[in-house]
Amino acid sequence: MDELFKGLADPVRRQILELLLQQPLNVNQINEHFSDISRQAVSKHVSVLEDCGWIRIYQAGRERYGYLNKTAFYQLKDWLQDYLNLDQRSLKNDHGVFLERTTYKKGSPLTYPVMLQAMLSKDKDFDTLFYNAVKTTGIFCKPSCSANPRPDNVIFYANRDEALKNGFRACKRCKP
Incomplete structure (x- = not known):
């Protein structure tokens, strides 16, 4: 769980996850959405998301595409489920x-x-x-x-x- 939360700790990484929710993107396409930070910084955030298990990377020719890893989302959901099931009142x-x-x-x-x-x-x-x-x-x-x-x-x-x-x-x- 610690790794999952580490991946979500930075707002840039959460924005990257939102971008990947639409479709798999390569690092250049992700970088286009972040004009205020360098390509290296975006690459670092993508690496952290991969290390934490939020995304997976696949190689297509020279391009590396990131896509969401459903397993991480289910792990977080399972952890939260006890809290979500509590009496709404x-x-x-x-x-x-x-x-x-x-x-x-x-x-x-x-x-x-x-x-x-x-x-x-x-x-x-x-x-x-x-x-x-x-x-x-x-x-x-x-x-x-x-x-x-x-x-x-x-x-x-x-x-x-x-x-x-x-x-x-x-x-x-x-x-x-």
Whole structure:
């Protein structure tokens, strides 16, 4: 994977891939699209793309043509697939925490990872199911509260009374 990302790291190399998406081109044809860099620099970028596996080169007479290597694109797709399959609803939160719907089913016992992800993603669906208390401030909140405590400072409680009994006070932002 590192080699694939190395190939994509430079904008010139990404532009070359876009050019080759249309049709195989030789280095001179690729160079025509880059008036601001030298032919040697374009050749170097083509070599890097070949070394990284993004393109293949074939010799046709004196010309060397570059064409896209499908295998590299499928490798990248396979790597990304787990991320692309995540619940689309969870992509809307501000924190980038992914909580799959299959992770928690209503009525199931809440696990620490589910509660932590719900708190980090500010998921309102969990507001009545548990409360998070912050050890350093002595405050407890709903999982959807706009406060951003450090995860290692948080204790989870099943209900308000339990949090109050343990010496925490209700948050003035979310009013749990």
